[in-house]
Amino acid sequence: MHRRCIMRFSNLRFKGITTTPWHIGDRIFGDYRYSRRDYLWGRAVRGAILTYLWRTYCHKSDIREKVRFNPDEDCKNCKDRGECPFFNLRGSGEGEFKDTPKLIVTNLKFKNKLRKDRIPLISLDEEYLGVSKGPVWIEFIPSGAEFEFEIILIGDGVRFKEDVKNAVRSVLTFFGLGGFKNEGFGRGRISDINELNLEEFRNELLKIGEKIKDEIKRNGKITFEIEPILMLEKSKNEYFTSIIEKGFKEKLINCLCERYWQFFKENIYIPIEEVTGASGSVKIRAWSRKYNREIKFEGIAGELTIHISELSDEQALALALAKYGIGKFKNMGFGSLILKTP
Known part of the structure; x- marks a missing residue:
């Protein structure tokens, strides 16, 4: 094991x-x-x-x-x-x-x-x-x-x-x-x-990681679809609404590495060079049992393209793991980055 x-x-x-x-x-x-x-x-x-x-x-x-x-x-x-x-x-x-x-x-x-x-x-x-x-x-x-x-x-x-x-x-x-x-x-x-179990789960992610590495080798970039929105906090109760905002790339790297650590208890760094993509700001509404009323969420929706020159197996696995969410509300489906297939 x-x-x-x-x-x-x-x-x-x-x-x-x-x-x-x-x-x-x-x-x-x-x-x-x-x-x-x-x-x-x-x-x-x-x-x-x-x-x-x-x-x-x-x-x-x-x-x-x-x-x-x-x-x-x-x-x-x-x-x-x-x-x-x-x-x-x-x-x-x-x-x-x-x-x-x-x-x-x-x-x-x-x-x-x-x-x-x-x-x-x-x-x-x-x-x-x-x-x-x-x-x-x-x-x-x-x-x-x-x-x-x-x-x-x-x-x-x-x-x-x-x-x-x-x-x-x-x-x-x-x-x-x-x-x-x-x-x-x-x-x-x-x-x-x-x-x-965790070993079987990890092996499944490695298969997705291989697809990510192959795409990076061919094009130097990989695209993910965001479900439903990505909420990365830039200050208390304030979230990024655009991928071109100052500090977004660094926050994205931090969140990806944090998620990897939560699952595998090892530190990692993903050297993302640039973030592009057909994404934009969006507000969505949902009912809250806690507050017994409708509440609003604001973040980024659409597609996210990560530009990177080379990935190790573990770095590719960390990107594959992002399908299970990063950022705010990541443990309940938000911030899911789903690998976009051609």
């Missing part, structure tokens, strides 16, 4: 199929709600899993609906926190951890090219009857669509592997993912779970 591959580690690769319509919020135009059909953010999957674990293991979740609960205050005083999957896998509110992350959730991706359909919904609640004279039209992905996503557990997080598997199955069966879950959307079932 490779000397880097001694840490407790589990890469769970889920495959599943939708059993009801799914709505993945994209944009709203009048009384029409558009849906994506490519992927659901890992942030949404992570949130659903942690909510289920909280409902299952936290004593306070049994008190009443919408109970006041602040993990930063309540969990630290709980006598059962050492064995609680919710407390140990949550990290901070942003999914960050002081050292090595215990839980990483990738974006859930749909396989093949999917068709979309639409359905009208009419509210029976008097509070919303005045919103629209007619029904609200909801785009959705029909049942029978295949999807896949990954969950990575590292270090102490591996202890809760079975809890995570059960949470995924229960969320899909009873609670749903995406939008309009209370209307029965977002249900599914898991058809297969494949597990890799």
